[in-house]
Amino acid sequence: MSGAARTIGVVLEMIRPEFPDISVSKLRYLEAEGLISPDRQQPSGYRRFSQQDVDRLLYVLRAQRDRYLPLKVIREELEAIDRGEEPPVHHPQPAEESSEPRQRAKRGGGSGAGLMARRQVLAESGLGEAALIQLERLRIIQPRRGSQLYGPEAVALAQSAKKLADYGVDLRQMRVLQQAAAMEAALVEQILEQYRRRQGPPPEVVRDLYRSVLQAHAALLHGQIH
Helix, strand or coil: CCCCCECHHHHHHHHCCCCCCCCHHHHHHHHHCCCCCCECCCCCCCCEECHHHHHHHHHHHHHHHHHCCCHHHHHHHHHHHHCCCCCCCCCCCCHHHHHHHHHHHHCCCCCCCCCECHHHHHHHHCCCHHHHHHHHHCCCCCCCCCCCCECHHHHHHHHHHHHHHHCCCCHHHHHHHHHHHHHHHHHHHHHHHHHHCCCCCCHHHHHHHHHHHHHHHHHHHHHHHC
């Protein structure tokens, strides 16, 4: 079957062992962004993926997962490959190192890099439209202040909400986690206040503080469960 065209359902089953959270909406989003181009000229109108389409899809997904590349950069690499050129080398940017620009975006500075549209949040997370609307009404997921764009934390929250819903958790119960996070954030802000009276907290202090709070949270949660 290596040369046969595959339906979107077959492709999902093929790549799900490597990418468990992959969804139809994610594939459609990548197609809308021009990163993959399955054949849609069939009489049925359904998408058909050749082996080349599957390889291209895997290239995109691995570049996101392993090298933390944004879609714009991945598109540049694919365009170079299509021209028969060696793609430009983009080194991976670990999530920890990339958090500072995202923090600047959260505070309103910078050019807004890392922000995304609503449809991208849905595509990246696999969450349904109705569930996202409910989370927005609960003020658990919201666009950045003064904007219609969402930060990367919106995708993480949407993914968690989807998984918890699969276990039968009502989305309204996400408020429990929100309240715990608000108390932890208040503690962090209180600790950082001493630095703000000077020249602001050094980035390494902020990272270490957040890491320590998250570590304590995970340990306390484990202790409560076990």
